[in-house]
Amino acid sequence: MNKILTIIDKEWAEIFKNRLILYTMFLMPLLFTALPLVMLGAMGGQSAGDVTDMPPQFLQLCGELQGTECYQLFMSNQFLLLFMMLPLVIPATIAAYSIVGEKTTRCLEPLLATPISTVELLLGKGLAALIPGVAAGWGSFALFALGAWILVDSPALLARLLDGMWFIAIGVVGPLVALAGISVAIMVSSRVNDPRTAEQITMVLIIPLLGLFFAQIAGVVMVNAGLLWALAGALVLVDVGLVWLGARAFQRETILTKWK
Amino acid sequence: MIQTTNLTKVFGARTAVDALTLTVHEGEVFGFLGPNGAGKTTTVRMLTSLIAPTAGTARINGFEVGRDDTAIRRSVGILTETPGMYDQLSAQKNLTLFARLYEVGDVPGQVEKYLRLLGLWERRNDAVGSFSKGMKQKLAICRALLHEPAVVFLDEPTSGLDPEAARLVREFVAEIKAQGRTIFLCTHNLDEADRLCDRVGVMQQRLLTVDTPTALRRQLYGRKVVFHLREVGAGLPALLQSFPFVKEVEQVENKLLVGLDDPDAQNPVLVRALVQAGADVQFVGELRHSLEDVYLSLIQRGTTE
Numbered sequence: 001m002n003k004i005l006t007i008i009d010k011e012w013a014e015i016f017k018n019r020l021i022l023y024t025m026f027l028m029p030l031l032f033t034a035l036p037l038v039m040l041g042a043m044g045g046q047s048a049g050d051v052t053d054m055p056p057q058f059l060q061l062c063g064e065l066q067g068t069e070c071y072q073l074f075m076s077n078q079f080l081l082l083f084m085m086l087p088l089v090i091p092a093t094i095a096a097y098s099i100v101g102e103k104t105t106r107c108l109e110p111l112l113a114t115p116i117s118t119v120e121l122l123l124g125k126g127l128a129a130l131i132p133g134v135a136a137g138w139g140s141f142a143l144f145a146l147g148a149w150i151l152v153d154s155p156a157l158l159a160r161l162l163d164g165m166w167f168i169a170i171g172v173v174g175p176l177v178a179l180a181g182i183s184v185a186i187m188v189s190s191r192v193n194d195p196r197t198a199e200q201i202t203m204v205l206i207i208p209l210l211g212l213f214f215a216q217i218a219g220v221v222m223v224n225a226g227l228l229w230a231l232a233g234a235l236v237l238v239d240v241g242l243v244w245l246g247a248r249a250f251q252r253e254t255i256l257t258k259w260k
Numbered sequence: 261m262i263q264t265t266n267l268t269k270v271f272g273a274r275t276a277v278d279a280l281t282l283t284v285h286e287g288e289v290f291g292f293l294g295p296n297g298a299g300k301t302t303t304v305r306m307l308t309s310l311i312a313p314t315a316g317t318a319r320i321n322g323f324e325v326g327r328d329d330t331a332i333r334r335s336v337g338i339l340t341e342t343p344g345m346y347d348q349l350s351a352q353k354n355l356t357l358f359a360r361l362y363e364v365g366d367v368p369g370q371v372e373k374y375l376r377l378l379g380l381w382e383r384r385n386d387a388v389g390s391f392s393k394g395m396k397q398k399l400a401i402c403r404a405l406l407h408e409p410a411v412v413f414l415d416e417p418t419s420g421l422d423p424e425a426a427r428l429v430r431e432f433v434a435e436i437k438a439q440g441r442t443i444f445l446c447t448h449n450l451d452e453a454d455r456l457c458d459r460v461g462v463m464q465q466r467l468l469t470v471d472t473p474t475a476l477r478r479q480l481y482g483r484k485v486v487f488h489l490r491e492v493g494a495g496l497p498a499l500l501q502s503f504p505f506v507k508e509v510e511q512v513e514n515k516l517l518v519g520l521d522d523p524d525a526q527n528p529v530l531v532r533a534l535v536q537a538g539a540d541v542q543f544v545g546e547l548r549h550s551l552e553d554v555y556l557s558l559i560q561r562g563t564t565e
């Protein structure tokens with residue numbers, strides 16, 4: 001446990017010296033928080049607008065919310081999906097820099113020569129990447145909630161904006177997505193020597209999220225609590241596989257003799 | 261301290277280390293010599309439980325490779341072939357990190373001890389990236405010593421350093437040697453091996469020979485004495501050759517190089533004979549072969565066999 005904390009401490013000491021990671025960690029969440037808030041604020045004053053171009057399923061979801069309020073709920077649910085990018089992008093970026101960085105500083109072998117187990121090392125690096133990503137998701141949501149509370153007058157809309165779905169998304173799906181991102185980043189990082197390349201390849205994982213984003217616009221699917229739970233279930237399976245593969249790439253002998 | 265029996269490592273179709281059987285004694289500085297690709301790093305990695313042997317056994321500090329791997333990592337220190345430091349972090353942070361991973365009892369105390377030893381205490385908060393190459397290397401050696409291991413592996417500590425940095429590092433290794441640790445020193449710098457090592461093993465996939473640097477020279481060349489004369493007269497080489505104990509005579513300018521088994525007893529006889537023959541003997545000395553000659557000849561034999 002001590003060793004895991006030591007690794008996390010070291011990772012963070014390095015992360016906070018890397019400007020690109022800092023930008024990713026702070027600017028991206030701020031942007032993702034500001035956008036839905038600006039949208040809520042801008043639409044708030046208008047009276048009932050035209051909601052006919054919205055997917056019909058969504059109108060059902062709105063329940064007693066009418067017109068603009070329904071539209072606002074729809075838009076903020078769209079942003080909810082973009083929010084899920086935070087726990088993916090931030091941990092994957094950190095993990096890529098942390099593994100590839102270790103290769104370029106050539107510290108991995110001295111590290112592996114210490115009595116640390118590879119599981120401890122992997123856990124330390126994994127948690128060092130996971131925690132900021134999940135924290136950014138929660139922090140952004142807290143900001144969004146605060147902003148919505150200030151900007152939105154209708155208690156009914158506010159209740160729907162901040163309902164349980166968000167907690168499933170940020171509390172359950174977020175960490176699971178982060179875990180997948182980290183595992184893939186580790187596997188990719190073991191093969192490449194440039195953190196940006198590793199990061200970019202890992203970002204392929206954004207595609208399913210974007211797919212969901214556009215599918216909802218097109219009305220093919222509706223993101224609701226049920227769908228999020230299903231997503232979480234699927235992610236658990238995917239994660240088990242990815243973590244197993246990532247851990248396999250992270251054995252002393254493999255790292256020293258096969259990593260290029 | 262270190263004992264290996266038929267230790268072997270095969271990578272795919274390539275045998276990197278072939279049936280290495282070797283003993284390194286406590287408190288000894290053992291030089292592991294060999295050209296690039298000889299299998300030195302692979303051996304060190306097996307002995308420090310970083311990679312598993314394909315066959316054979318090894319015991320370090322009483323622990324067995326493959327069975328007591330964590331105990332081995334705890335009890336040995338290693339300067340890896342390409343040691344890195346976290347350049348962005350301070351010297352103190354770097355050492356503290358490793359002291360914790362090595363389960364050192366008094367982390368701040370040990371870190372301070374070694375930073376002071378290196379004369380870096382005042383610069384402890386500076387990023388390691390700002391240090392000279394030689395200083396970084398010394399810092400990396402200290403990192404391997406934080407947990408006060410009885411056995412220290414140094415894999416080519418001076419390679420890639422400029423002469424000044426290499427000298428600093430070599431002096432530092434001599435200091436560590438004085439503390440009575442067992443040191444396993446991989447190198448292809450023979451001068452370094454000559455100055456620091458009690459015994460050397462010459463490696464080329466297989467272990468070709470093990471001995472003290474002096475004995476190795478002798479074993480291969482016997483001893484040679486140089487007679488400097490004012491002028492080498494015509495009959496002198498033949499005169500020396502006529503003594504039964506003289507193995508060979510070679511003339512180089514105004515010097516005669518003579519191969520002898522026992523110069524202490526035989527030199528006076530030859531000097532007397534030379535003087536009687538009218539030669540002016542200016543001085544007499546022993547020709548020392550450098551370890552480099554020994555090494556090259558061993559490697560050549562090793563590869564032609």
Ligand SMILES: Nc1ncnc2c1ncn2[C@@H]1O[C@H](COP(=O)(O)OP(=O)(O)O)[C@@H](O)[C@H]1O
Nearest residue numbers: 257271276294295296297298299300301302303
């Ligand atoms: N991971 C590896 N995969 C395949 N071959 C390797 C690997 N590591 C070392 N070798 C081979 O093993 C031999 C010994 O290498 P090494 O132990 O690094 O030698 P040295 O340290 O004496 O220069 C070389 O021929 C090298 O190419």
Ligand SMILES: [Mg+2]
Nearest residue numbers: 300301302341
């Ligand atoms: Mg080597």
